[in-house]
Amino acid sequence: xxxxxxxxxxxxxxxxxxxxxDLPVQRxxxxxxxxxxxxxxxxxxxxxxxxxxxxxxxxxLEQVDSSSGALGAAVNKAITTLVPIxxxxxxxxxxxxxxxERLWQALDDDDIPYIELLGDYWGELCVTPELASHWADxxxxxxxxxxxxxxxxxxxxxxxxPCLSALLQAERYAELLALIEKAPFKWWDDRRWGVKAxxxxxxxxxxxxxxxxSRSLNDPGWEIAQVCEAILLSxxxxxxxxxxYALEANQRSTYLATFxxxxxxxxxxxxxxxxxxxxxxxPGQEGKWFAAAKSVGLFDTAIELSMKSPSDPRTLTRxxxxxxxxxxxxxxxxxxxxxxxxxxxxxxxxSEADVLAAYTAMTRSSDGAGVPINLIxxxxxxxxxREEPGALLIDAALRRYVSG
Numbered sequence: 001x002x003x004x005x006x007x008x009x010x011x012x013x014x015x016x017x018x019x020x021x022d023l024p025v026q027r028x029x030x031x032x033x034x035x036x037x038x039x040x041x042x043x044x045x046x047x048x049x050x051x052x053x054x055x056x057x058x059x060x061l062e063q064v065d066s067s068s069g070a071l072g073a074a075v076n077k078a079i080t081t082l083v084p085i086x087x088x089x090x091x092x093x094x095x096x097x098x099x100x101e102r103l104w105q106a107l108d109d110d111d112i113p114y115i116e117l118l119g120d121y122w123g124e125l126c127v128t129p130e131l132a133s134h135w136a137d138x139x140x141x142x143x144x145x146x147x148x149x150x151x152x153x154x155x156x157x158x159x160x161x162p163c164l165s166a167l168l169q170a171e172r173y174a175e176l177l178a179l180i181e182k183a184p185f186k187w188w189d190d191r192r193w194g195v196k197a198x199x200x201x202x203x204x205x206x207x208x209x210x211x212x213x214s215r216s217l218n219d220p221g222w223e224i225a226q227v228c229e230a231i232l233l234s235x236x237x238x239x240x241x242x243x244x245y246a247l248e249a250n251q252r253s254t255y256l257a258t259f260x261x262x263x264x265x266x267x268x269x270x271x272x273x274x275x276x277x278x279x280x281x282x283p284g285q286e287g288k289w290f291a292a293a294k295s296v297g298l299f300d301t302a303i304e305l306s307m308k309s310p311s312d313p314r315t316l317t318r319x320x321x322x323x324x325x326x327x328x329x330x331x332x333x334x335x336x337x338x339x340x341x342x343x344x345x346x347x348x349x350x351s352e353a354d355v356l357a358a359y360t361a362m363t364r365s366s367d368g369a370g371v372p373i374n375l376i377x378x379x380x381x382x383x384x385x386r387e388e389p390g391a392l393l394i395d396a397a398l399r400r401y402v403s404g
Contacts, residue, residue, distance in 0.1 A: 004045050008034055012056035017064050021071040024064050028057075028074045032081050039085050047089035050082040051099050054118065058110045066112075075114050083121040093131055100125060100135065108158055119161035123169025132169035139163030140179065147182045164193040173197040188219040195227055204231050225249035233265075242266050247281050259292035271296045279305060287311030294319055299330035306337045313338040313347040313354060320361035328368025335362035339380065345389030355397035377402035 008031035017024045031053050039046035057075060066072055086099065103125065107118050118125075126132035139159035146157045167176040180194045191214040198207035208228045215224060225248035232241035242262075250261040255278075262274050275293050279286040286308035293302035306316060320335035338358040342350055362376055380402045384395045 004038065004042075004049065006031075006034065006049050006052065008049075008053060009056070012053065012060040014059040015062050016060045019063060019065045021064050021066060021068060024061055025070055025074040028078050032078050035082065035085065043085070044089045044091060047086045047091070047099070050085045051102055054079070054082060054115060055102060055106045058106065058112060058114045061114055062112065066114075072114070076117050079115060079117050079121070083118075083124060087121075087124050087127055093128065096127060096131060097134075100131070104159075104162070107162070110158075116158070116161075119158070120165060122162035123165040123167075126166060126169055129170045132166040133172065136163055136166035136170050136172065139166065143179065144182060147184055149184075160190070164190065168193055168196055168200070171200070173201050186214060186216060188214050188216075188224060192223075192227065195231075199231055204235050207231055222248055222251055238266065238268065242269060247277065255288045256291045256295060259289065259295075263296075272298055272301060275301060275305070279308070284309050290319075291315060294330075299323075299327055303330065303333045303337065306334070307340075310344070310346045311337065311341055313342045313350060313358065316341070317354065317358045317361055320358065320365065324361055324365040325368070328365035329370075331365035332362055332369035332371055335359070335365070336379065339383060339394060343383045343386065343388045343390045343394055350390070350393065352393065352397035355394050359398055359401065 008027065011027050012031070017027075035046050035049045035053065038049060057078075061071065061075075064071055091099075103118065107115060110116060122135065123132050126135055139157075140163055142157055143160050143163050146155050146160070164176060164180070167173075167179065176197045177194050180190055183190050191210065195207045195211045195214075198204070198210055208231055211224050211228050211231075215221060225245040229241045229245035229249040232238075232245070246262050246266060250258055250265065252258045252261055259271075259274060259278060262278075263269070263271060266274070271293075275289055275298065278292070279289050282288065286305045287310055290302050290306045290311050293299075293305055302319075305311075316334045316338035320331040320338065322331075323334070324331040335358045339355065339362075341347065342355060342358070347354065359376075359380070363373060366373060366376060380394065380398055384391050384399075
């Protein structure tokens with residue numbers, strides 16, 4: 001194999017970085033990019049570079065503060081990118097075995113840890129069932145010892161996940177399931193491999209039951225739901241997948257993103273049905289789904305949701321402003337909803353400017369909505385008269401407009 005001078009090599013010396021994480025994150029991205037560029041023409045050389053980078057990661061990052069999560073995310077992303085490069089290289093079994101020996105040494109020495117995700121891909125890195133079987137046998141006896149009923153002999157073993165992954169790749173499914181049964185605790189990190197084994201055997205219903213039986217107080221319910229949903233979808237059981245798992249499996253960072261994820265995965269479901277189910281799943285927070293309803297043009301539903309529970313006044317005001325000309329009735333109702341929630345004391349650091357913005361959006365849409373200004377003003381005076389927490393703020397901002 002042709003020797004290659006890797007630019008990243010000198011940048012990943014042991015303890016090459018201080019405590020700040022921004023530079024090592026940048027260097028990891030640069031190294032992965034360099035390897036990917038080489039992979040286009042020389043896949044075996046690129047795979048060698050990928051192995052070398054993984055070997056260097058933990059020693060180079062020893063002193064870095066990883067508390068923000070950015071560094072861990074960068075390392076994990078690098079591993080998921082590099083594994084297919086290593087697995088896809090066309091080399092002899094002996095050559096691949098040498099790579100695996102180096103990678104296992106790096107994983108075994110990884111005490112922080114940084115590269116533990118590599119264990120999840122051990123079977124994939126082995127490529128062939130024969131090599132995977134060899135590594136499974138290498139790890140298995142130690143795993144059984146660590147999972148002994150003798151509590152004095154139990155300990156954490158870094159080869160546990162690689163062993164389970166290798167057994168799966170080797171298609172030793174029954175043996176994998178039997179080994180997991182020896183584990184001292186029901187832990188999803190182990191039992192997910194049993195789910196994969198059952199699915200690979202074509203026992204998809206059993207795989208779902210096995211996954212459900214893996215739930216416990218500290219296990220990631222959303223991840224179990226994602227696995228079960230995927231199994232049911234692959235079996236063509238879309239309605240069951242939606243009913244049992246869609247809401248839990250597709251949680252995103254925002255309510256709108258959650259709705260979009262489910263709508264994309266289940267195009268046969270009407271948006272209003274999905275929104276209704278989502279709103280029902282979050283009692284007391286129905287208003288959080290306002291933006292999702294608005295995004296798909298369900299304006300009446302959006303207003304209905306916005307009044308079922310506290311909604312962000314600024315979100316409502318933006319909607320009123322943006323739709324004043326195209327959907328004036330919706331805009332008027334959204335602006336009024338904003339003022340109602342302001343009057344009830346909701347919203348973060350609401351100012352007179354926020355009140356005025358909602359009122360302006362309402363008056364702008366009033367003609368199209370068929371609501372005369374004097375009726376708007378009378379409704380606002382009613383809000384002020386209720387003497388709720390935000391009434392004084394609305395009074396201060398709008399008195400000169402509504403009482404003239």
